Amino acid sequence: MKVKFLNSDGRELQEFKPIENGKVGLYCCGPTVYNYAHIGNMRPYTFEDVLRRTLEYAGYEVNHVMNVTDVGHLTDDGDEGEDKMIKSAREQGMSVWDIAEFFTKAFFHDTERLNINIPHHVCKATEHIDEMISMVKTLEDKGFTYTSGGNVYFDTAKFPEYGKMAGLDKQELQHGARTVVDTNKKNPQDFVLWFTKSKFENQAMTWNSPWGVGYPGWHIECSAMSSKYLGPHFDIHCGGIDHIPVHHTNEIAQSEAANGCKWVNYWLHNEFVIMKNGKMSKSKGGFLTVQDLVDKGYDAMDYRYFLLAGHYRSQLIFTWESLDAARTAREGLLKKTAQLKAEGVPVDPRDFSEAAEKVLKDFQDHISQDLNTPRCLADIWSCLKSNDISSGEKLGLLLDMDRILGLNLAEAELKEDLSGEALDSEIEAMIQQRQEARKNKDFALSDRIRDDLLARGIQIVDSPEGPKWKKN
RNA sequence: GGCGCCGUACCCAAGCGGCUAAGGGAGUGGAUUGCAAAUCCAUCAUUCAGCGGUUCGAGUCCGCUCGGCGCCUCCA
Structure with a gap:
């Protein structure tokens, strides 16, 4: 079975051809675990599950990787805004680590109920800080970064292909309309790779790095972890359509800059539930x-x-x-x-x-x-x-x-005939009574009893074999 | 202001320029039932927001108008 996908990169329907015969490397953007996932959030995981099943049905061996973002991230790509994890922890009166664990569990409970297969590798951001640091180091060595105000930034001016998939190349990005401009940036598109200048007093999640104690920017985790589990060049990357202009654009820039090669062959993005x-x-x-x-x-x-x-x-x-x-x-x-x-x-x-x-x-x-x-x-x-x-x-x-x-x-199973199940004697008696009434053609009474039973949550269904009931 | 998506029956929703515009739900008619429920059968858009154009042929392509949504900030 040949499979065709609409590739966001180029926006055309393309026949899927794996890099390695018979195998597929699949990376899916996972949840940020600072709150419950809503039903709209569950759409990408359901779609990715169907994608994986389709590839497996077509005979491919799929290596399915998904991240869990359990590290705090700012509500902004510069050094502004508030850390979502910390905010949530404060509101819930829990530590950031507890918050992450609690909502990760809640997330997988939901995916299980939706019959979504668990990815082969579920990787937590906090367990891959070394890989992220190492990738930022590579970017620094290759001259794609600059340090400003204590933070390490990706210099988008050094990456000519920046914004190609999103169609941002010819577009003058309007910035500052709704957010405060990070004055440390050379260009508005530049983004933080590593933060050291945290203005949050009790930043619980910090790590040592060559640039000082701090924490990673949020785009770097997907690049670092996908490289670790799928290599520098893999087949498919999925996520919500909202990720195209910023998150995936930045991921492509830093990954291809660091690895020096094409990163992802097929990009699949799901639309929103509204x-x-x-x-x-x-x-x-x-x-x-x-x-x-x-x-x-x-x-x-x-x-x-x-x-x-x-x-x-x-x-x-x-x-x-x-x-x-x-x-x-x-x-x-x-x-x-x-x-x-x-x-x-x-x-x-x-x-x-x-x-x-x-x-x-x-x-x-x-x-x-x-x-x-x-x-x-x-x-x-x-x-x-x-x-x-x-x-x-x-x-x-x-x-x-x-x-x-x-x-x-x-x-799928035929619902067992519940009539065999024990009912309390009062209800049993009512059913008997109704049968008597029906036998006597006193339908006014029998219907009244049926209504009474319904009010008690017992629905009577007549059948050739006699009355059956089920709980409502 | 810039970028992108969409507008198909009562609702949700497919439709890669060309047989009679998928499917589900709701509704309606019938069978069955004392009546319900369930089930089964049938029925349900000469028409695809509007207008104009391209074409032998358009829901499908192009333009305009009206309307809805998303992104440009974190976001599935």
């Missing part, structure tokens, strides 16, 4: 976490389905109505899969009929065309509706397609 009135953020309200959805009675996987229903490169509008739609669709899909499982065993794709093979081919075409997951979901439904495909083939198809979509169809 609320009706715009971006999801704390200040605007609408900051929802996976846990919030669970608290409202949704399964985290409903949200995965919701994400899959939109293309990763398009803004996706979150509404409760569309999450409801995702839930209904996903539950129906699970139910149908469970029925197919009850009917028999899956047919191996190698033994597919022509009709089944066509669906599989369509699915593979769609996923390999820049991960068109909405189209893939449509393929799933057309598979289920087809009259030309046997049950065994349908099941075989679903399980095969789910290797990429990760909806856990293999685990």
Whole structure:
């Protein structure tokens, strides 16, 4: 299976060709663990999970690396603003290290609930300070840096390709519109590689360096860690679209300057999940976490389905109505899969009929065309509706397609008939009573009892085998 | 002010210039049911924000207008 991606670097659809035959080096920008991740934050990790599964499905051996930014970073690229970790620690009354650990755990709890595979290497910034220092040293030795006001800066004027991917080269960057200018910088695009001039009294996270005690600038970690785990030149780098102009632009500059070679072949960026009135953020309200959805009675996987229903490169509008739609669709899909499982065993794709093979081919075409997951979901439904495909083939198809979509169809089971489960005697009696009333055609009474039961959270469903119930 | 994205049915959302504009949800009609619920079947955009252009042919390309969003500050 040949896979095509829209490469942000050049903005065209390109067939994926690995550097090393059969292998893929994949680096994904991870979370900064100073707060809970909201559901918008979970989009890139879900998309990257589908990307990884697709590459594996296509037969590649993927080395998936993701950073965890657990070191404090300023809210600005100069020496201004406030350190997010310290701010959060102060607000929560915890140490910065505890903050990092707490929110890292919370993050992976969420990814687990979304059935996102854990990267092969999850690397913490605080455990790679030596690598970062060494890269800054290299940059200094090669003449790409200057020191000013105690901080080490990357000198973008020394790197002619600066801003190529973002299309910043011809553009006069307007700076200072919304932030205070860091007067230590020679150019507004320059960014800090190493801070020593921290104005924060109780900076908990500091390390010794050739430039004095301090801490790293936030772009350097991805460059240093990706080089360590994937080498100086690797295949794919992912992240949110917002990273293109600053973070990834700076990463490219420092990595290619330090390594002296091309850094990344394919850049894939996901768009945002937005609320009706715009971006999801704390200040605007609408900051929802996976846990919030669970608290409202949704399964985290409903949200995965919701994400899959939109293309990763398009803004996706979150509404409760569309999450409801995702839930209904996903539950129906699970139910149908469970029925197919009850009917028999899956047919191996190698033994597919022509009709089944066509669906599989369509699915593979769609996923390999820049991960068109909405189209893939449509393929799933057309598979289920087809009259030309046997049950065994349908099941075989679903399980095969789910290797990429990760909806856990293999685990789909028909809901056990709960009628066997013990109920308290009062409710048992009410159900009996209702049956009596029905037998006597006293439907007014039987319906009233049904309403009463519903009020107690017991929903009665009549069936040919008698009344069944489930908890609401 | 600069850069970029988008505007497809009630909602969400695909659509690489060319068969009848995917799919899900909601709705509607029917089957089934005492009635519900669930399920099944059917139905649901002569039309793609508006206007003009290119083309044998445009939702898809170009221009303009209107509207929405993102980025240029940390940010998925």
